[in-house]
Amino acid sequence: MSNDIAILGVGMHPWGKWGNNFVEYGVHAARAAIADAGIDWKDVGFVSGAATMRNGYPGYVAGATFAQALGWQGAEVNTSYAACASGSQALAAARTKILSGECEVALVVGADTTPKGFLAPAKGYRPEDPDWVRFYLGITNPTYFALYARRRMDVYGDTEEDFGLVKVKNSEHGFTNPNARYKKKFTLDDVAQSAMVADPLRLLNVCATSDGGAAMIVCSMDYAKKMGKGDAVKVAAISTVTPTFASEVVEMPDISTDSAAAAGVEAHRFRASLPVKAYEEAGIGPEDVSVAEVYDLSSALELDWYEDLQFCKRGEAAQLVREGVTKLGGRLPVNTSGGLACFGEAVPAQALAQVCELTWQLRGQAGDRQVDNAKVGITANQGLFGHGSSVIVKR
């Protein structure tokens, strides 16, 4: 039996920095997805929201918050929180509900608004909180991404210019995207002239935080056929696996990794395990992928993803960006939306925004960003506390 569900509609609120109530972004995205699907809001039987942690109680119960804002109509609700993978977990909840036959049509929605300045931890002396510890010792978010970037340089021979090429590529991709926040074609020189934040990462190599909202209408294949949309883009796989002990790479906000000293324990790379389950579930391999959306929290991290997604051997990712393979017009375009480089991160909306972009690509509706004959798309992202996801969509 097929585990596919259909994506009937997608919608987004543009990314930006306005500081408005997150609910208005979510409602805008949800209404766009409902209109795109050609259904009535009252046809939705399940609302699956991705939570935001920065907006008090309405954010913790985002599913209900959006359902109320769109007008209570008796649908069941759910709220998922999984850091950067929140949107994918909300999508997974909707898929389970649909495949079990409990509902035919679901709305999946995530939105966020961002406070100004640093997200600093609570005050006091709190050594039991790893987030407090690392800030006290002077270790910030860019530290972790810079450690990964520097390791690429020393071990694989990547250069600062390679990271710059990723930024230049993504800024060209996002230039015409109406939903992107930053629309400027940056040059290698712009990147090299920007301030060093955490060596080797400069300001234009790291992503900002943004406001934004993204939503999808998903349904059973039977319902899609009934709607005359049996050829809709399908969700073929959702992977939300957790790491396997011992985790090899030091992850935010920890100051140490697991120890792999016990007998029978090996070190594992979490990021690389995410797409493995997705490929297995979809029954396809990296060679089948036409387009990918990956989490470029830093432009160097995008290169790590190429290897984790098995687009090339470990250590060879920089070659792909140097040769233009991952640029629009290349063999395997990555981050055609412009990625986080052009969006900035809106945590609960971001994983859904990745799927929205792939849906437009597979429908042939991506305008100037269109990848020729896109048939299979994959997303990848990773967040705090062992959360991450990879979603495969196909035509």
Added chain:
Amino acid sequence: MSAKPVNAAIEGWHTLNTDKPQLLGSRCDSCGTYYFPKMLKYCRNPGCDSSDFSEVPLSRTGKIWSYTNACYKPPEPFVADDPFVPYAIAAVELAEEQMIVLGQVIKGVDVDQLKVGMDVELVLETLHETEEDTKVTWKWKPVA
């Protein structure tokens, strides 16, 4: 410089001897998994359900896994010098423990003097001063 008392910035996480200081971690009595910060309640190895641990000092030398620096002042609770002085940070692999531990690199050593695979040792250095005492923490220092 005053003759203020010297205390650990985070109490109990390392020894205070200035000669050869060590991080204080723990080790599972059953499977041998190391922990830093120390864990004394439940073993996180999925193949082990032990709740017996011993406090152990960790290796005080290791190899650099990667490194970077902080060019901008971090937010609180970090206590910055005024004016802010950038510092390097290293992620260091401990061979015996098979784990990586982050820490600042000693003052005066920047990224251009570091390399993946370089041998480093643990030393204590001031993190910041308070009115009552000098708070020290562990930092990594390249082995000459």
